[in-house]
Amino acid sequence: MKNLDPNEAKRILVEKAGSLGLDPVGVAPVPAELRQDYFYKWLETDQHGEMGWMARDPERRANPEQVQPGAHCILCFGLNYYQPEPGRRGRIAKYALGKDYHKVMINKLKTLCKWLQEIGATNRPYVDTGPLLEKPIAALAGIGWQGKNTMVLNGEHGQWLFLGFILTTFPFPVDKPQQDRCGTCTRCIDICPTRAITAPYQLDARKCISYLTIEHKGSIPLPYRRLMGDHLYGCDDCLDICPWNKWARKTREAAFEARDYPDLRELLTMDDDAFNNLFAGSPVRRLKRPRFLRNVCIVLGNSGTREDLPVLKKAAMDPDTLIAEHAQWAIAEIEDRG
Ligand code: SF4
Ligand code: SF4
Incomplete structure (x- = not known):
């Protein structure tokens, strides 16, 4: 052998x-x-x-x-x-x-x-x-x-x-790299809401919505909040637009099947235990409640309605200043829209 x-x-x-x-x-x-x-x-x-x-x-x-x-x-x-987008308020990246x-x-x-x-x-x-x-x-x-x-x-x-x-250490024969077939396409660069792809093949992670919603720990800088749109966790915009990605078939891995989650309004009322239980085993759990609710507030600020105001007003009183500040911002955004 x-x-x-x-x-x-x-x-x-x-x-x-x-x-x-x-x-x-x-x-x-x-x-x-x-x-x-x-x-x-x-x-x-x-x-x-x-x-x-x-x-x-x-x-x-x-x-x-x-x-x-x-x-x-x-x-x-x-x-x-x-897998296809489940189509609910607040998008979670497919992965x-x-x-x-x-x-x-x-x-x-x-x-x-x-x-x-x-x-x-x-x-x-x-x-x-x-x-x-x-x-x-x-x-x-x-x-x-x-x-x-x-x-x-x-x-x-x-x-x-x-x-x-x-x-x-086994001497497997190595493979050849594939030829770059992006050609003249620039769709991923053009669609990026925050201009995080600063040039072809170059990504400034600090501007990327994936980074901002997941890795960035503090307050989301104001210039990025509206640009984040309805991205709750991560961003697939530059993947969804790629012409090569339309051939993809649904994963066969049962573990990756999309979970059901309550609406944003209910998510915003979660305490730590509820958050940890809901996202047990999910990559979202690593955000912890304050960062996740920060993101919920941004999505509501960008796409919510007056019906979301009561729950946001409650969040604006949260002892965690990260949540409270983003809830106040979301309230102002919704009220501005009238
Ligand atoms: S993941 Fe979103 S924000 Fe990041 S580079 Fe792609 S389109 Fe831009
Ligand atoms: S959208 Fe896809 S094919 Fe077009 S440049 Fe970006 S990665 Fe390449």
């Missing part, structure tokens, strides 16, 4: 991954050429905002061979999470409609690691939290190309892919 032919091993790997719902599969070489210069400049100019973990140990992040000495390649796996993907993905990777171990390899699985530049690695592994919105774009699944990685 240990002398398994690398091409045969790859065939088995793709088959095993496919049976776990992991598709596409690609292999990137180590060491890897990973847009390191862009990454260092992005950090230097603070475009990562409050995502301090991105700036931790950047050398290691940009050079996977430092993460696991002796690694021959990085296996990259996609997991389709696409967060169901259960958090980290555990789902890591369990699949661990299953593959068991087999890799049997064929004599030493392996390290990563999902999001590891010190890897995930999108450039996925592009190098031929999973897709990085679109002008910086998301990895696969010709079949579009951009609705969770990514998982295994650093391995």
Whole structure:
């Protein structure tokens, strides 16, 4: 088994991954050429905002061979999470409609690691939290190309892919990167409400609604509040508009099925326990109640009606100043609209 032919091993790997719902599969070489210069400049100019973990140990992040000495390649796996928008007040990004993907993905990777171990390899699985530049690695592994919105774009699944990685010592044959097929299209750049895609392939995270609604901890800067529209958690605008994304099929992963949530008015009355129970197992839970209610207030400020005022007035008295201040802003916005 240990002398398994690398091409045969790859065939088995793709088959095993496919049976776990992991598709596409690609292999990137180590060491890897990973847009390191862009990454260092992005950090230097603070475009990562409050995502301090991105700036931790950047050398290691940009050079996977430092993460696991002796690694021959990085296996990259996609997991389709696409599903149609449920159509309710306040949009949650599609990747967060169901259960958090980290555990789902890591369990699949661990299953593959068991087999890799049997064929004599030493392996390290990563999902999001590891010190890897995930999108450039996925592009190098031929999973897709990085679109002008910086998301990895696969010709079949579009951009609705969770990514998982295994650093391995097994000498799998590496894949070729895919050709960039964005062409002259600029739809993702044009639609971005906050102009966060500052140039093709360049994203200023501090301006991105995904960052503002999720990573940003404090008050939402005033110039961004109206631009956030009805985005409650994350933003898919630059993905929804991408012509490649219209071919996507609904995910087969039951864990990602969209959950039902009450209307914004009811969400705004939740205490900590109610919030934690409602979002148990969901990525939304990491926001905690104050940041989530801050976002609810912004969405109501942008799209609510006078019928939402009583619940907002109650929120404006909340002892948490983050909630109270955003509720006051929302009340003023609704009253201004008459
Ligand atoms: S996720 Fe939304 S805010 Fe961020 S770059 Fe895309 S369209 Fe712009
Ligand atoms: S919208 Fe157009 S430019 Fe943007 S990622 Fe899709 S194909 Fe590329």
